[in-house]
Amino acid sequence: MKIQQMAFMIIAIFIFFALVAVFFLSWQTRSLKSDFGAMQKEQAISSLAVISDMPELNCDSKTSLCLDEDKIRVMASNYSQRYSEFWPVASVKVYKVYPKEQFEQIVVFDSGQTNVEEYSTFVSICKKLKGSGYVYDSCNIGKLSVGVKLPEVVK
Amino acid sequence: MKPINTKKGQQEMIGFVLIVVLVMVAIMIFIVISVRKTPEDRQSLEIENMLSVMMKQTTGCAIVFEPEYDNVEDLIKSCYLDKKCENLNKPSCDYLNETLSGIIGDLGQTDNSIGAYELSVLNEAEGSAAIRLAYIRVGNCTTSTIGAQKTIVSDSGNLIVRLRVCKSV
Numbered sequence: 642m643k644i645q646q647m648a649f650m651i652i653a654i655f656i657f658f659a660l661v662a663v664f665f666l667s668w669q670t671r672s673l674k675s676d677f678g679a680m681q682k683e684q685a686i687s688s689l690a691v692i693s694d695m696p697e698l699n700c701d702s703k704t705s706l707c708l709d710e711d712k713i714r715v716m717a718s719n720y721s722q723r724y725s726e727f728w729p730v731a732s733v734k735v736y737k738v739y740p741k742e743q744f745e746q747i748v749v750f751d752s753g754q755t756n757v758e759e760y761s762t763f764v765s766i767c768k769k770l771k772g773s774g775y776v777y778d779s780c781n782i783g784k785l786s787v788g789v790k791l792p793e794v795v796k
Numbered sequence: 797m798k799p800i801n802t803k804k805g806q807q808e809m810i811g812f813v814l815i816v817v818l819v820m821v822a823i824m825i826f827i828v829i830s831v832r833k834t835p836e837d838r839q840s841l842e843i844e845n846m847l848s849v850m851m852k853q854t855t856g857c858a859i860v861f862e863p864e865y866d867n868v869e870d871l872i873k874s875c876y877l878d879k880k881c882e883n884l885n886k887p888s889c890d891y892l893n894e895t896l897s898g899i900i901g902d903l904g905q906t907d908n909s910i911g912a913y914e915l916s917v918l919n920e921a922e923g924s925a926a927i928r929l930a931y932i933r934v935g936n937c938t939t940s941t942i943g944a945q946k947t948i949v950s951d952s953g954n955l956i957v958r959l960r961v962c963k964s965v
Binding site for chain 2 (some may be wrong): 654707765770784
């Protein structure tokens with residue numbers, strides 16, 4: 642009888658600790674998944690700097706995350722199709738977000754692919770202006786959005 | 797018979813106390829790990845880029861002559877040196893606050909996941925308390941924040957621009 646009681650007690654303690662362990666593991670897995678998602682996003686944003694620093698788009702070889710408005714307009718005027726095999730992505734879009742009154746979407750390149758996931762980051766959009774006999778840089782804030790093709794799901 | 801029963805009761809009590817202690821230790825370890833793992837103010841590349849791009853925004857303030865307009869970074873330095881926007885006939889610090897509010901308001905609207913944000917520009921001189929040059933706060937943050945900061949080197953002391961964003965999703 643005493644051995645039976647002890648066995649029950651040991652089983653109860655074991656089940657209790659197993660439940661605690663399951664709870665802890667599920668919490669850890671959730672935290673790990675969220676960290677993985679955040680890291681993937683950070684990696685995608687880092688890759689966007691590569692696109693914005695391309696000499697065909699950037700405003701200054703010394704400045705990162707800076708697009709030349711004139712260059713992106715030239716590229717958007719069907720010129721980028723010549724680069725179709727060169728672009729490592731499915732689409733490249735630029736949004737002028739500040740000042741809000743000047744909001745505009747410029748599609749630099751679009752392969753027309755579907756099932757695309759877009760990643761974006763803030764960039765400066767600069768252009769040369771002339772006033773009172775001086776040439777100066779005017780920079781506004783924009784967003785560079787790049788579409789990455791997702792693998793097709795086989796049914 | 798009596799002494800045996802007392803011993804048995806004592807043994808059971810010790811057993812229960814041991815179990816309670818074990819459970820308490822497990823709970824304490826769990827709480828400590830979860831508190832450590834929750835980042836109060838995690839650095840984010842996304843916010844770092846946002847802040848860096850904000851600093852390059854051209855403003856309408858010309859300290860010397862038009863069209864020699866300050867960008868936000870220069871405007872912060874001008875504010876620190878208590879200069880005036882000659883073309884607007886306005887103190888640079890007033891214009892800095894207006895500009896930063898406008899930028900942060902518009903940028904906040906581009907991302908639905910941003911619940912609240914806080915931007916502060918501080919002058920951290922050595923050996924003295926930080927002086928706040930500009931401060932903008934919109935919304936209340938109940939969850940953890942992500943943020944970034946940038947140091948602007950000025951003549952005397954460093955100027956710190958700190959942006960904290962609260963993601964609602």
